Amino acid sequence: xxxxxxxxxxxxxxxxxxxxxxxxxxxxxxxxxxxxxxxxxxxxxxxxxxxxxxxxxxxxxxxxxxxxxxxxxxxxxxxxxxxxxxxxxxxxxxxxxxxxxxxxxxxxxxxxxxxxxxxxxxxxxxxxxxxxxxxxxxxxxxxxxxxxxxxxxxxxxxxxxxxxxxxxxxxxxxxxxxxxxxxxxxxxxxxxxxxxxxxxxxxxxxxxxxxxxxxxxxxxxxxxxxxxxxxxxxxxxxxxxxxxxxxxxxxxxxxxxxxxxxxxxxxxxxxxxxxxxxxxxxxxxxxxxxxxxxxxxxxxxxxxxxxxxxxxxxxxx
Amino acid sequence: xxxxxxxxxxxxxxxxxxxxxxxxxxxxxxxxxxxxxxxxxxxxxxxxxxxxxxxxxxxxxxxxxxxxxxxxxxxxxxxxxxxxxxxxxxxxxxxxxxxxxxxxxxxxxxxxxxxxxxxxxxxxxxxxxxxxxxxxxxxxxxxxxxxxxxxxxxxxxxxxxxxxxxxxxxxxxxxxxxxxxxxxxxxxxxxxxxxxxxxxxxxxxxxxxxxxxxxxxxxxxxxxxxxxxxxxxxxxxxxxxxxxxxxxxxxxxxxxxxxxxxxxxxxxxxxxxxxxxxxxxxxxxxxxxxxxxxxxxxxxxxxxxxxxxxxxxxxxx
Numbered sequence: 001x002x003x004x005x006x007x008x009x010x011x012x013x014x015x016x017x018x019x020x021x022x023x024x025x026x027x028x029x030x031x032x033x034x035x036x037x038x039x040x041x042x043x044x045x046x047x048x049x050x051x052x053x054x055x056x057x058x059x060x061x062x063x064x065x066x067x068x069x070x071x072x073x074x075x076x077x078x079x080x081x082x083x084x085x086x087x088x089x090x091x092x093x094x095x096x097x098x099x100x101x102x103x104x105x106x107x108x109x110x111x112x113x114x115x116x117x118x119x120x121x122x123x124x125x126x127x128x129x130x131x132x133x134x135x136x137x138x139x140x141x142x143x144x145x146x147x148x149x150x151x152x153x154x155x156x157x158x159x160x161x162x163x164x165x166x167x168x169x170x171x172x173x174x175x176x177x178x179x180x181x182x183x184x185x186x187x188x189x190x191x192x193x194x195x196x197x198x199x200x201x202x203x204x205x206x207x208x209x210x211x212x213x214x215x216x217x218x219x220x221x222x223x224x225x226x227x228x229x230x231x232x233x234x235x236x237x238x239x240x241x242x243x244x245x246x247x248x249x250x251x252x253x254x255x256x257x258x259x260x261x262x263x264x265x266x267x268x269x270x271x272x273x274x275x276x277x278x279x280x281x282x283x284x285x286x287x288x289x290x291x292x293x294x295x296x297x298x299x300x301x302x303x304x305x306x307x308x309x310x311x312x313x314x315x316x317x
Numbered sequence: 318x319x320x321x322x323x324x325x326x327x328x329x330x331x332x333x334x335x336x337x338x339x340x341x342x343x344x345x346x347x348x349x350x351x352x353x354x355x356x357x358x359x360x361x362x363x364x365x366x367x368x369x370x371x372x373x374x375x376x377x378x379x380x381x382x383x384x385x386x387x388x389x390x391x392x393x394x395x396x397x398x399x400x401x402x403x404x405x406x407x408x409x410x411x412x413x414x415x416x417x418x419x420x421x422x423x424x425x426x427x428x429x430x431x432x433x434x435x436x437x438x439x440x441x442x443x444x445x446x447x448x449x450x451x452x453x454x455x456x457x458x459x460x461x462x463x464x465x466x467x468x469x470x471x472x473x474x475x476x477x478x479x480x481x482x483x484x485x486x487x488x489x490x491x492x493x494x495x496x497x498x499x500x501x502x503x504x505x506x507x508x509x510x511x512x513x514x515x516x517x518x519x520x521x522x523x524x525x526x527x528x529x530x531x532x533x534x535x536x537x538x539x540x541x542x543x544x545x546x547x548x549x550x551x552x553x554x555x556x557x558x559x560x561x562x563x564x565x566x567x568x569x570x571x572x573x574x575x576x577x578x579x580x581x582x583x584x585x586x587x588x589x590x591x592x593x594x595x596x597x598x599x600x601x602x603x604x605x606x607x608x609x610x611x612x613x614x615x616x617x618x619x620x621x622x623x624x625x626x627x628x629x630x631x632x633x634x
Binding site for chain 2: 177178179203205206207208209210211213214217228238240241244245253254257258260261265274275277280281284302303304305308
């Protein structure tokens, strides 16, 4: 598959930061950025710019805040060759005042993560970003729980009230099957006449890469991956698989293989991500992974039947 | 997805036997059989019945041969409740004389694995099986390497010259993308007017489950999985994911979760299966996994760039 419009976003540090409270070393972040640049990836997302009022800098690492001087330390001296820098703001946990005018920043794109219910907060942050000279996207999280007409309304608002580049389908729970990806991308396209559709998928059911392909087939052009799938719980679409699928000649896989070998695999000593039955079960059941993450630390993590019964306990009528 | 015609085949012991030379303990095989029966799986494949002339019983475990008395030891006293027993013969490594008349055997189905070039051997073994009273299938291996008209001829022969239940798309190299699964299932259906299509997918690119779903969507009704994806190299479609997707009320997931916890996870001490970059690379490059398996034992298994260069070395014109 080669489609020149396709933009690949490596969000290893940003999404992986959900697994380690954004405590990556500067060396790791520089290595990831350098590899993504050498691989020809379109954007590298280096973290969140969330509010220090809502996240304690004593608890969370620097990539939860992405202070401008920290970002400069991460990228200084590395030849980007067209690769641009992204950061994320959570609609309900970030403030517009934390965003400098684009010409004073190394950041090129600001992605706003939101639930449908927070659409107005998201639009405010997205417009703040584009008004200050950045590209922007809005990423609608937990999309598998959005069956209501409010999603349609939110998409219509994003089309009319913003100038973002793309709006994302985000399968936070790793619950979607290909037919649902197909349905959602087409629904988005119905409303987003002037914007691209993006896809960000989690791997609870080993479908993150497959769902990314399905989104591509249906016309999505903004695609997220992380190195070796690094991310919270089951992780994400592995960037190396996505680049192996895309035939765009600007992409190079060797830098990706190299950084996985030297920087990402060693992280497995402290971060457990990937396919595990508790994560699979919350995915199949379309539930938030938080109970699975707690179960994985419970000391009885391989007692799958007990966990399944906990997840499926009848709440009563 | 609920389609009553769907038949699920658990081939944990058979395909997993490629990862340990079929050296499972009797206790493990009994536990897997019991779990599959309790889960409502349609068939359990307990191994190969290959020739002792071509495989040494000194080197390979009993599930490479599946002697009748060994199979009886595996299943005696376990309530099957409709779950039936399958074994596999390799077209080029098995002989018809090793198959008893069905009424003298605990086996219900014989699956013949073949390359397109061995189609006549496969048809001989399949007809031997159906003549003796078994159900049978033919499983066409390494299908990603079959671009020639010989595949079409082989499918036509299987339709005309056999009475097998199904003919399988087998992605031995874990190379297929969904569009190719779509194409192949439809091609099979063009020739197989009186037979079902089956799907068996490997997980080199984390697509085994997704490709199984794609095959289901296109009408394939014989579907293979293994517990926790156990199998050679990257492994197979995880049975637990497949049962989570299928809504057929006869399936029960708890016995599957239980046997994974108690029997399959402990096997990981001696068998390394699952997603690893060397397997991913042979999948992306549509190559046999043998070089990746050797690399994984080489002492430099995480030197991915070096392995990639080895795989992509130009053979010359």
